[in-house]
Amino acid sequence: MNAWLGQPLPVLGFEQTFDQPINFPHTKHAGPVTEGGLGMDCTYCHRTVENSSTAHVPAVELCASCHRAIGSESSEELKKLRESAGIYSENNQVIVDPKKASPINWKRVHRLPDHVRFVHSAHINYLTNNPNAIKNIPEHLSIYGKENVLSSEVCSTCHGDVASMEQVHQVEPLKMGQCVNCHRENGGPTDCAACHH
């Protein structure tokens, strides 16, 4: 019950995204260079996707590694980030003080219920070697005909074109039906215990 009703409204048809504590724009960072973004690879931040069950949201330290030096002074969001990371300037010097830092509590966008064990690494492993199974391919990526693709090029299958989202929202229903369909088409395990154990 909770799983169904926990479904974010956009997927049910309502166009709505919600604000995050810091409105991080994927467009500026991961968006293609031709459209004004930096073209960063997904896995630069979401590092553990290749060898763990989750593609974790990176630590504040990672954001601070760039934004201690770059980024405008006047941006509201960057002010919030600098506060979280303990970056402040004193006497024209930029100081990063971990004692003043605090974690950022992002609002979860994609959520699978407790009784599902979804492992990112297995899917990345498969999709990078079988690019025919990738769905929702963003326009700016060209992977036709390639035999192996980068990990960051497969994310769109389930997450959509995140690089073009100002605010991240869920685009696929991510219900069991979708999972099983894709598994059936591509010869994945259809054993219940593959995900429910």
Added chain:
Amino acid sequence: MVIENKDRSWGMVIDTDKCTGCNGCVIACQVENNVPLNDQNKFERGRVMSWMRVERYWEGEFPDVKARFIPIPCQHCANAPCEPVCPVYATYHNNEGMNIQVYNRCVGTRYCANGCPYIVRFFNYWEPIWPEEMRNHLNPDVTVRSRGIMEKCSFCIQRVRRGARKAKEENRELKDGEITTACQDACSTQAITFGDLNDPQSKVSKLSKDDRSYTLMPQFNTDPNVIYLASIKVNKEESQEEKAQSHD
């Protein structure tokens, strides 16, 4: 090469000659699989939940008496009486020879436990209580069950999955003995062996063809994947010989 392999058949061989009855397997299974704590109330009511249990039988009278131990997990029967009866298909036999229980599908009719002759299926009659601090040691690989759900030994499927995934990522076959169940790890005397029964080179297949091998309650024709090795009686044989000699 898929993670799931139709040619595999996971099985276990338990050597009752080596089993000392220490109950190490029982507690290891409980910790690995988030089996709820059995408080005094459960013991008194006869509702102890123990996926792997060690049964103790007595043989003889004092002073020639001996306690005999036998560990009994789910037998993962190929012809399981618990599988065809579930009205919601929450228990079934997977391609790799294991009997699977799907927790989120179970509605709690308990028809499966009714049919099991080995009584290895346990039902959560009460909501399992995990004090806040103790939730920290729960294994995240295994679902934490709530009240109303049937559960039983799963041959540590979470470990099988992890092992198979790792082998797939490294592009190689699974080695025999690479995947161990929690009970096997905890057994000091190596009485429990787990592996692929269909692989003729694996340790389990070789052990299952031992002279001493037998299965429990064969009259029910359940074709279990857990094979036991009978214990070797040293004195009995000799005393029978001596009796024969004395009669001459």
Added chain:
Amino acid sequence: MKLNRREFLTLSGKSAAGAVLFAACSIPEKELIVQSPVDMPEDLVRGVDEWYATNWSEGAPGDGILVRVLEGRIKKIKGNPDHPITREGSRTIYDTALQIHYNPDRLNTYKVRRSKKGILSNTSETEANKLILEATNKNKKIVVVTNPTKSTSGWVSKEFAQSRGGRYLTYDPLDQYNLYDALNDLFGSYDLPIIDISNSENVLSFGADWIGGWISPAHYSSSYGKLRSENRGYFAHVEPRHSITSAAADTWLSPFPGTESEIALSIANVIINEKLVSDQQISDFLKIFPDGKIEYGYNPSDVEKRTGVSADKIVEIARKISNGKSVVFAGGSTSAYTNGKYNTFVIYALNFLLGSVGKEGGLILNPKVEVDYIDGSNKSNSIKDWQEELAQWRAGYVDTVIIKGVDLVYSMPNSLDVKGALANVENVISFGTSMNETLEASDIIIPETTFFQDWGAEIPNPLPGFKTISLQQPVVTKNSPGTKSTSSYVDKIIELESSLGSSAKSVVKKIFDNEFNDSDNGGSVKAGDKGSFLNGVQQRGGYWNIKETSDQKTPRLKNPFTHSIENTFSTTNDSNEFHLIPFTNNLNNGKLANIPFAQQIPDPITSAAWQTWVEINSHQAEEMGIKEGDIIYLKSDAGEIKCLAYPHPAVQPSTICVPTGQGTLRGGRYSEERGSNLLKILSDKLDPETGSLAWASTKVSVKRAGGNKKLPKFEGTVEAFPVEPGIPILIVAPGETAHEAEKKNHHKYQEQLNLIDKDKNNNHNGISGEKH
């Protein structure tokens, strides 16, 4: 979900609709948040587990263990197969340690009692530190008490006590003092030799429940597994109680308590008379006797009357063990009678007769290992030492007592009156992870870290034949939930006496830096510099060097025995007296009593849990009208306790077996007001030779209290069915005895004799593929 339509509409008017649905369905708040920590260590990846090698010196001394850590939390413990002690072995209680760390009753604040008559109240760390400094300054007479250990904490305790002109004592509830003394007399060393069971062909053991919990069960039970492999060895066990070691034996003898030496001497008698071994071996053995011969009266038939054991079995064992590689050893209750040391001495001396000393498959001496910064001994102080010590405390000669790792007030027998002694000590400082009786009686309580958070090094007992140092390293940080103010024992003592080093980590580093300097030949870790060496040691869980074995291959007898000691027991002035056989179960003499995992492991023999029970012979119980679950009073000359009865067929008549561990008066929700504390009613009979407590020499009277409680046990939960081909089982109804059941023919047979048909192609795929 008690949302009705009206509420739904109202809420949807006020906030974003998405949030309404989330709130309505009561998904916990924390599941809707993904937190970015401030910094993310490289090894903290969700879903990827880390295994650390460490060591649990209080609960599993000497064993190397691997701890699985996921996202900074401890999930599982198993034996370290790389470690030379543990190899493939494992202890039942490993996983219970998880709940020592994650326990709802875990202490997280300092507590102080301002005056002896005051109550304990929470206090801040700084306040408590002030008081501790005052109590341990250079002018105070200090005594440090810990559990017996040969580790960095032993060294720190000893050095600290000496720096204040005080003493360091250790206490172990059911101690093995006599064992170590006897070993010293025979082999010249207090260290346990290797009992090479895995390579042996015949094993004869007395008293020690070595498979269940004696000294190093992981090590010994994995050796037992090897003994039962291809060339199946013979194993005979002599113990009045039917423990799991007795159940595993091919031959089990149950002598009257205290008469184990008679059986050993009778076996020796048979071997010598039948000349089953060489003359050299016989003369080596007879050297232990003052006259060079065994006294008169040890024929098997004479001994049968005195010990209650069949003469045929003694002869059978004697013949079997003199044929091939054999090892004989003793421990446990055998060393705990008034003639405990004598028993142990004679039994170990049998190894001289069998020529197994210093040989493979026998007793191999361990090298004497002296390592800087590791001190202590596995031999605890004897009760005589403690009687003298407590007299000092009572007289007020001691200012401060520091206690760690042992619950003195709980474990000491009533006769010592340790609580009264503590009341006369000005400052009692105790370390503990959760409340226990000693902490309750203390003046300053320091919440302690668990071994998961501490550095340490230990020398295992027994050594595996070569020098080994086990490493204990932290696997979780001090930020583990509920442990912010806890302190590590070694760190705290070092804080009080800075000459000892700067921290526990620095001491451990010094130990391994020293080892690095000698590490060129055959050690377990080879590295180019000290830093990598320590890393290597951390990975392996310790440092060992198989080349550093004992130089003494065949030890000479150090002190021949001068006279045998009489075997006496305490009395109760009751006609219906029983020998009390205490035994240690998974609660480790009370240390794990507030761990629910440990409480609910069914005892192997009785399948009982959560209570204290009395094992009594089923025939005797029938005669006395005792049924299972009856409340029984056990009264010794030192006190009285109440237990539940459990009759079963394998108890020697006129003895009863009772487990220790329950009955604490102050312990947390899982252990308080539960069962009875057996350690209190042990009488104070001593072995006059050594002064050690004869804890197996108590006699009790057994009386029904007239009530019945259901004994919590696992037996009976599941219907019994035949478990071995061709052998029927006998169903014994509740309240019935085996005899009655036999007469009524309650047998249950397996209908088909079966062995797996090996010619048939056993394809175990079952029903595959075609299912939906």
